[in-house]
Amino acid sequence: MVNTYAQLLVRSTGQGNPEHQMFAQYIQSGVDRMRTLIKDLLSYSRVIHAPAFDFTDTDMNSVLAIAMANLEVSIQECRAVVAAEDLPPAYGDETQLAVVFQNLISNALKYCDKSPPRISVFGRTDGAVNVYGVRDNGVGIAPQYHEQIFGLFKRLHGREVPGSGIGLAVCKRIIDLHGGTIWVESTAGAGSTFYFELPRPELV
Ligand code: ADP
Numbered sequence: 001m002v003n004t005y006a007q008l009l010v011r012s013t014g015q016g017n018p019e020h021q022m023f024a025q026y027i028q029s030g031v032d033r034m035r036t037l038i039k040d041l042l043s044y045s046r047v048i049h050a051p052a053f054d055f056t057d058t059d060m061n062s063v064l065a066i067a068m069a070n071l072e073v074s075i076q077e078c079r080a081v082v083a084a085e086d087l088p089p090a091y092g093d094e095t096q097l098a099v100v101f102q103n104l105i106s107n108a109l110k111y112c113d114k115s116p117p118r119i120s121v122f123g124r125t126d127g128a129v130n131v132y133g134v135r136d137n138g139v140g141i142a143p144q145y146h147e148q149i150f151g152l153f154k155r156l157h158g159r160e161v162p163g164s165g166i167g168l169a170v171c172k173r174i175i176d177l178h179g180g181t182i183w184v185e186s187t188a189g190a191g192s193t194f195y196f197e198l199p200r201p202e203l204v
Contacts (some may be wrong), residue, residue, distance in 0.1 A: 002031050032162070040166035043099070044152070047173045053093040057201055060087035060132065063094055064121060067101035071109070078109050080117040087123035088130040091201035096174045100182075101134070103167040104194045108136035110161055111192075129180070129197040136193075141186040150182065171196070179204075 006027040010020045064084055068075070075082060082105070090097065101121070108119045114137050123132045141149065141156065148154050150172040155165040175182040175196045186192035 003028050029159075033159070033164075036162055037164045037166075040164040040170075044166050044170050044173070047096065047099075047170055047177070053096060053177060055091060055093055058090045058092050058094050058097060060090050060097070060123060060130075063087075063090075063097045064101050066094070066098040067105060070098070070102055071105055074106065074109055078112070078117050079115070080109055080112075080119060082119045082121070084121040085123060087121070087132060088125050089201050090130060090178075090198045091204040092178045092198060093174075097178075100171045100174050100196065103171050104134040107167060107194075108134060108138060108192075110163065111157070112136060112138035114138070125200065126197070128200055128203055130200055131195055131197045133193050133195045135191065137191045140188045140190045141184060141192050142188040143186075146184050146186065149184070 006024045010024045105119060109117055118137045120135045123130060145156055150168045152169040153165040155163060172182050178198050180196055180198040182196040184192055184194050
């Protein structure tokens with residue numbers, strides 16, 4: 001609504017006035033950032049306050065399929081190539097675990113400077129845990145930021161890439177509540193692999 005009225009104002013008073021057009025663009029990008037922030041904060045508050053998680057035996061291939069379906073348009077727009085291996089099952093909340101894959105894959109698309117973005121999703125059993133990974137060929141992350149990026153509002157990028165620094169904090173909260181761990185392995189310029197491990201369902 002704010003965007004619409006900013007446009008109408010320019011049309012009625014500032015048609016042809018480049019300064020007014022510029023102000024309208026500022027309003028528009030401010031509103032877009034606010035919208036992203038509210039959406040992300042809502043998603044964070046959902047996992048912070050009394051999370052009513054529904055734990056069941058969960059097929060992680062189906063969980064990944066939900067995330068991929070939600071990201072279908074972005075994947076097509078970026079012409080990304082996403083490869084997925086067969087994933088071991090988990091004991092967890094299907095919807096929340098889909099949010100984890102969705103945030104990780106969405107970041108892999110956002111923080112990519114190569115064409116096409118190449119993303120692979122894989123999983124394996126390792127002792128008492130199942131480990132899942134999302135690898136990208138993007139900009140990578142210098143080692144000194146590997147922990148800090150999971151904090152709330154922590155961003156390594158400016159306004160050139162939309163975001164509010166909440167996505168990875170949400171992932172961490174969800175994985176913590178599943179009794180798991182999440183981390184990243186990466187080198188600046190050489191892509192990133194985000195891992196999370198969850199207790200094997202048969203051992204929960
Ligand atoms: P947002 O993407 O909204 O900024 P996130 O919490 O999802 O917030 O990510 C935090 C920061 O970590 C991002 O701003 C970005 O700098 C960095 N980051 C996350 N994922 C990746 C990735 N796959 N490749 C490179 N940098 C990443």
